[in-house]
Amino acid sequence: MPNGPQIILTLKVLVVVVTILLLASLVALALKRPRLHGHINTAFFVLTMATVVGFEALLQWVDVASAFDPAARAALHTHLYFSVPSALLLPAMIISGKMRLKRLHLALAVVFTVLWTGTVITGLGLPN
Numbered sequence: 001m002p003n004g005p006q007i008i009l010t011l012k013v014l015v016v017v018v019t020i021l022l023l024a025s026l027v028a029l030a031l032k033r034p035r036l037h038g039h040i041n042t043a044f045f046v047l048t049m050a051t052v053v054g055f056e057a058l059l060q061w062v063d064v065a066s067a068f069d070p071a072a073r074a075a076l077h078t079h080l081y082f083s084v085p086s087a088l089l090l091p092a093m094i095i096s097g098k099m100r101l102k103r104l105h106l107a108l109a110v111v112f113t114v115l116w117t118g119t120v121i122t123g124l125g126l127p128n
């Protein structure tokens with residue numbers, strides 16, 4: 001069973017990897033390649049969902065109280081307040097993008113950008 005620091009380090013690496021994908025998808029948009037943006041974000045969606053679900057599942061197995069000190073537990077909670085709503089928004093992002101509901105997609109993108117920025121800041125700031 002992985003220990004607390006191993007779990008947090010893995011989480012940080014995954015957050016960085018998927019954020020690079022998200023940034024690449026925005027570069028694709030800037031290059032007027034919306035289909036590529038969609039393909040990259042489909043990968044972003046799958047990886048992010050797998051990370052959040054896998055992480056939540058892992059927390060059920062790991063003895064959270066002994067793996068993380070109170071400061072780490074509080075920081076993890078704050079992180080989950082951003083990452084879980086981000087993940088919940090992702091299906092709506094995929095659907096609104098695929099259905100070309102551009103106004104809805106862009107409105108959701110604003111909320112998503114705020115939540116994702118919070119996810120990255122609180123994720124990379126976790127003590128490990």
Ligand code: HEM
Pocket residue numbers: 029034035037038039041042044045090093094096097098100101102105106109110112113
């Ligand atoms: C965060 C900022 C984002 C911005 C500014 C943005 C913007 C856009 C824009 C302008 C389009 C083209 C819409 C059209 O021409 O009707 C688009 C398409 C799309 N977006 Fe996003 N998007 C963002 C994030 C995401 C995310 C997070 C996802 C999925 C997880 C996503 C999935 C898609 C998909 C699937 C398409 C359709 C691509 C296609 O034409 O096949 N987008 N997006």
